[in-house]
């Protein structure tokens with residue numbers, strides 16, 4: 136099994152989001168970067184598959200040198216080698232184009248992405264990547280089993296789940312469930328040491344995007360919460376009915 | 383100029399999210415000077431219903447329960463046949479899966495999680511959710527063809543009845559498009575779909591014991607609401623995982639979100655920030671959730687919920 140895992144470097148989930156330069160840029164000051172949580176589920180599943188079936192796990196990230204700590208973390212978790220495509224990620228199409236150009240002639244059996252990156256929430260890279268490579272995709276993928284040349288996957292549909300099957304290669308976009316939280320891999324000391332010398336190739340990027348985030352804003356601040364006594368739930372019901380008009 | 387809209391159906395019937403996409407598409411068509419054409423894939427008994435939300439035409443294609451690839455393939459053929467410059471999708475899993483594939487096929491730009499009509503059409507500028515709803519971006523879309531995927535419940539359903547012409551679309555998915563094989567469905571029967579729900583009752587670790595969920599369900603049932611939960615509650619198996627709301631779970635956008643015994647961690651708030659009104663019930667007056675709430679009760683959930691259910695029953699008579 137030759138597995139490719141796409142890793143995006145994103146602000147930690149507890150980050151307070153603010154913008155700089157007249158609301159034209161995300162304010163990165165003091166922000167901690169982590170492996171996109173969905174990619175972490177995918178990487179952990181890739182490690183399990185490698186241990187079961189043999190093979191290699193390569194990661195790919197489109198980003199500048201500042202993404203390398205996150206890439207090293209993926210290597211510490213157990214990826215064999217990593218590739219960084221040296222470009223500022225601008226949108227899903229550019230990222231998917233870069234990854235497709237890299238993966239095209241490498242004969243990966245399985246490509247794992249996350250179901251979306253938690254920063255710009257495009258959710259579009261897996262489908263675009265699969266379309267560019269002319270292969271099937273499953274997004275979100277909450278279970279992934281491989282047997283021979285066949286991947287059996289579970290995806291979410293509105294109102295339940297669907298089980299589907301595809302020949303390899305396939306793109307699977309990880310959602311929690313692909314592994315359980317308890318199965319998430321955490322780097323240990325040996326892994327961290329080993330990661331320092333594992334190969335991290337840097338290749339130039341050349342694709343361009345077709346969308347651009349021009350400005351950002353934050354949701355309007357909420358009015359103060361109206362407190363109601365626990366002995367007076369009728370008042371709450373009354374307010375929900377007459378003031379909020381939601382029931 | 384024709385605006386296409388993917389009119390998703392479930393076993394032959396439409397849902398609210400379909401009408402939301404059609405509503406958006408017809409308003410967009412009015413803005414760019416054109417009309418909205420719905421693309422229906424598979425057999426639907428009441429395609430005319432789409433006219434109520436402003437679709438002047440519906441193109442009907444064969445193919446039941448089509449996968450992402452098949453949907454993208456059919457829409458690409460419909461877009462080419464109609465010369466559509468804009469294609470609108472609802473925010474369901476299927477639509478979110480198909481739209482990126484279509485973008486590549488048509489060499490179109492795409493924006494997902496879109497919450498409003500474009501603020502300008504030249505250049506084409508839309509507002510979308512970023513950072514899991516903690517912020518918005520105003521995105522300029524280039525390219526000749528633009529694909530818009532809505533954030534569920536953000537734009538809403540707007541009636542705008544027009545007369546609709548239903549035609550058979552020409553084209554079909556190829557064998558390769560449908561090479562992803564369907565094996566089986568595992569449907570959560572009878573439940574209100576959480577991502578589309580207008581009312582949601584959600585509970586967290588403050589409920590103390592899974593045995594206490596009966597009163598949460600009774601409240602939800604009285605309201606006609608969907609049930610949801612915080613992540614730890616799903617992790618310890620008190621509730622099924624598909625109910626877990628938040629950054630790593632699902633995002634909801636109801637008119638009313640009632641949060642019971644949930645502290646209001648930032649990762650939980652990421653999944654509910656699009657709720658129009660929020661009620662928080664918590665023993666701790668300092669619980670961070672109160673900062674995000676519209677109405678709050680400091681009190682023990684186990685005491686408050688049954689009273690609340692009774693009061694709602696009284697209201698409903």
Ligand SMILES: Cc1cc2nc3c(=O)[nH]c(=O)nc-3n(C[C@H](O)[C@H](O)[C@H](O)COP(=O)(O)OP(=O)(O)OC[C@H]3O[C@@H](n4cnc5c(N)ncnc54)[C@H](O)[C@@H]3O)c2cc1C
Nearest residue numbers: 586587588612613628629630643644645649650665666683
């Ligand atoms: C990477 C990452 C991703 C995460 N993603 C998510 C996510 O998607 N969704 C999510 O929910 N969490 C997520 N979390 C976890 C999140 O940080 C919180 O730990 C979690 O939301 C807390 O759940 P809770 O409020 O149910 O429990 P607690 O934090 O234990 O809070 C329980 C609350 O109940 C109150 N309470 C206690 N007894 C009663 C009573 N009798 N009546 C009323 N109130 C009572 C307490 O005052 C407290 O406020 C994530 C964390 C990380 C690190």
Ligand SMILES: Nc1ncnc2c1ncn2[C@@H]1O[C@H](COP(=O)(O)O)[C@@H](O)[C@H]1O
Nearest residue numbers: 141143197248249251252257258259260
């Ligand atoms: N800059 C990037 N480098 C590598 N992979 C990425 C990058 N951005 C997104 N991805 C992958 O694509 C998935 C979906 O991202 P998105 O379409 O941006 O929401 C992520 O979970 C990653 O697996």
